[in-house]
Amino acid sequence: xxxxxxxxxxxxxxxxxxxxxxxxxxxxxxxxxxxxxxxxxxxxxxxxxxxxxxxxxxxxxxxxxxxxxxxxxxxxxxxxxxxxxxxxxxxxxxxxxxxxxxxxxxxxxxxxxxxxxxxxxxxxxxxxxxxxxxxxxxxxxxxxxxxxxxxxxxxxxxxxxxxxxxxxxxxxxxxxxxxxxxxxxxxxxxxxxxxxxxxxxxxxxxxxxxxxxxxxxxxxxxxxxxxxxxxxxxxxxxxxxxxxxxxxxxxxxxxxxxxxxxxxxxxxxxxxxxxxxxxxxxxxxxxxxxxxxxxxxxxxxxxxxxxxxxxxxxxxxxxxxxxxxxxxxxxxxxxxxxxxxxxxxxxxxxxxxxxxxxxxxxxxxxxxxxxx
Numbered sequence: 515x516x517x518x519x520x521x522x523x524x525x526x527x528x529x530x531x532x533x534x535x536x537x538x539x540x541x542x543x544x545x546x547x548x549x550x551x552x553x554x555x556x557x558x559x560x561x562x563x564x565x566x567x568x569x570x571x572x573x574x575x576x577x578x579x580x581x582x583x584x585x586x587x588x589x590x591x592x593x594x595x596x597x598x599x600x601x602x603x604x605x606x607x608x609x610x611x612x613x614x615x616x617x618x619x620x621x622x623x624x625x626x627x628x629x630x631x632x633x634x635x636x637x638x639x640x641x642x643x644x645x646x647x648x649x650x651x652x653x654x655x656x657x658x659x660x661x662x663x664x665x666x667x668x669x670x671x672x673x674x675x676x677x678x679x680x681x682x683x684x685x686x687x688x689x690x691x692x693x694x695x696x697x698x699x700x701x702x703x704x705x706x707x708x709x710x711x712x713x714x715x716x717x718x719x720x721x722x723x724x725x726x727x728x729x730x731x732x733x734x735x736x737x738x739x740x741x742x743x744x745x746x747x748x749x750x751x752x753x754x755x756x757x758x759x760x761x762x763x764x765x766x767x768x769x770x771x772x773x774x775x776x777x778x779x780x781x782x783x784x785x786x787x788x789x790x791x792x793x794x795x796x797x798x799x800x801x802x803x804x805x806x807x808x809x810x811x812x813x814x815x816x817x818x819x820x821x822x823x824x825x826x827x828x829x830x831x832x833x834x835x836x837x838x839x840x841x842x843x844x845x846x847x848x849x850x851x852x853x854x855x856x857x858x859x860x861x862x863x864x865x866x867x868x869x870x871x872x873x874x875x876x877x878x879x880x881x882x883x884x885x886x
Contacts, residue, residue, distance in 0.1 A: 515535070515536075515556045515557060515630065516536075516538075516553060516554070516555045516556045516557075517531070517535055517536065517537040517538070517555060517556065517557045517558070517559065517630070518537065518538050518539075518540065518546075518549055518550065518553055518555035518557075518558045518559070519531065519537050519538070519539045519540070519558075519559045519560075520539075520540045520543070520546050520558070520559070520560045520561060520564050521539060521540075521541070521559075521561050521564065522541055522542070522561075522563075522564065523541065524539040524541055527539045529619060529623070530559070530589070530619060530622050530623055530626065531559070531623060531626060532623065532626065532627040532630065532632045534632065535630070535632070537559075538553055538555070542564070543564050543565050543566075543572075546564070546576075546579075547579055550579045550580060551579075554581055554584075555580070555581075555584055556581075556583075556584055556585070557584060557585040557586075557587065557629075557630055558576075558580055558584060558585065558586050558587065559587045559589065559626060560576060560586065560587070560588050560589070561588075561589045562588060562589065562590045562591050562594040562598065563591050568597075569594055569597045569598045569601050570597070570601045573588075573598060573601050573602065573605075573607070574601070574605055574607065577607050577608075577610065583609070584609065585609050585611065585629065585630070585707075586607075586609060586610045586611065587611045587613065587626055587629055588610065588611065588612050588613065589613050589617075589622055590612065590613065590615045591615060592615040592616070594615070595612070595614070595615040598612055599612055608707065609707045610707070611629050611704065611705070611707060612704070613625050613626075613704070614699065616699075617699070621699070624722070625704070627722070628705075628718070628719060628722050628723050629704075629705070631717050631718060631719065632719075645755055645756070646678075646680075646754060646755040646756070646757070646758040646759050646760060646761050647759065647760055647761070647783045647784070648751055648754070648755065648761045648763065648781065648782040648783050648784070649760070649761065649762045649763065649782060649783070649784050649785075649786060650763050650765055650778050650779060650781075650782035650784070650785045650786065651663070651762060651763060651764050651765060651786050651788060652765050652766070652767070652768040652775075652785070652786070652787055652788065653766070653767065653768065653787065653788035653789070654767070654768065654769075654789075654795065654798060654799075654802075655767055656790070657788035657789060657790050657795075657818050657819070658788055658818035658819065658838065659685075659764055659766065659788050660690040660691060660694070660764070661841070661846065661856070662788070662816075662818075662838070662870075663681055663683075663691055663762060663764050664691070664694060664855055664856070665855055665856050665857045665866075665870060666762075666870050666873065666874070667679050667681050667733055667760075667762055668727075668730065668733065668855060668857060668858070669857055669867075669870050669871065669874050670760065670874045671727070671730040671732050671733040672730065673874050673875075674732075674759075675732060676732070677732060677759040677760060678721070678732045678733075678734070678757070678758045678759050678760075679732060679733050679734065679758060679759065679760045679761075679762070680720075680724060680734045680735075680736065680754055680757075680758040680760070680761045680762070681733075681734070681735045681736070681762045681764070682702070682735075682736050682738040682754075682761065682762070682763045682764065683697065683735070683736070683737050683738055683739055683764050684738045684739055684740075684742075684763055684764060684765050684766065685739055685764050685765065685766030685767070686739045686740065686741065686766070687766055687767055688766060688767075689737065689739040691735070691737075691764055692737040692739065694850075694853065695725065695735045696725075697725055697735055697736060697737035698737060699725075700723065700724055700725045700735065700736050700737050701736075701737045701738075701740075702720075702723060702736050702737065702738040702740070702750070703738070703740040704723075705718060705723060706740075706746065708749075709745075709746040709749045709750055709753075710745070710746070710749070711749070712748075712749045712752060712753075715749040715750065715752065715753040716752065716753045716756055718753060719757070720736075720753060720754055720757050720758075721734055721757055721758075723736065724736040734758070738750075738763075741774075742774045743773075743774060744773040744774050744776070744777035745777075746774075747774045747777045747778050747781065748777055748781055751763075751778070751781045751782070752781075763778065763782070765778060768787065768802065779806065779811050779813075780811060784814060784835070785806075785811065785812065785813040785814065786813070786814055786815075786816050786835050787799055787802065787803065787813050787814070787815050787816070788816050788818055789815050789816070789817055789818065789828075790817075790818055790819045791817045791818065791819055791820040791821070791837070791840075792819075796827075796828050799815060799828075799832075800828070800829060800832065803815070803832060812833075813833075814833045814834065814835035815828060815832055815833065815834050815835060816834075816835045816836050816837070816838065817834065817836075817837045817838070818837075818838050818840075819838075819839075819840040819841075820837055820838070820839050820840060821839075821840050822839065822865070835873075836869065836872065836873045836876075837869060838866060838869045838870070839863070839865040839866055839869060841856075841863055841866055845863065857870065
């Protein structure tokens, strides 16, 4: 891959790039166009500090200079980040990647490595052998999806150490998972250009784009809350299937029913509607499930907030994925304030943990049956 870097010091430019990469460095904005014509790079890394003119002048000019299929990675100064993002969006510039202005030198190098797709052959062979199972999680609100996504994947990862698990926070209205796990620097929308093409999406090493759990090396999290197009959702899910065994997507509210949400419902292996175990919520869920059944979409219900001994009637034709008990608001608030995970606490809610273990056991059995 031919890489051109626009940076004022040639010796330092290499410190921002993958160690195995070969590159040519333009040490001034004036030298840059000449090297583009001579080199015709496959990828270009530009530091915004190199340009004295406004972003709305130099950015489209730089994109026009480069070959149509060349990648353009921009490392902005803090003052330039917002305007560069706006210019790129309004002009519809293609194959442009904008990094965060808050990244360290090492983080810049890691992000550039991810974008350029530096992945070893062993990793590629492992990924090609995978075919992960996708769970789409939705609700009408306040039904326990966030608590589930904080606790259940940890339990699943512990019980299945050879399986890789990804948790994606796609809740644009309330990205609580992103706040809880501090995923702001792991935003998948950075890689939107990759998601326009399926093969390009599959070549991306998505594990390096996610945040790996400190204690569980097979568990990964990512901030994926964005206004995705339906094609982007399809390509993302297909790519994650290749690299993970289980993918849990916290979509959040099942309204409004956007095209992207519909695509997720048709793409996922299991669609789980989280429903509070009260009569009004159950009746609303029945209507929602009926509408999607007519569209040939299979959905299951996960009943939450069930009180001990509380009976529920949801109908024989409604598939129930599982039931989790009610946890008091004060107990949840205590856990959230201390940023602790319920199942890892010294005295966890026993009934809640037991219900999650039953789900993990059932999931593992079904997954094993699929592989065999």
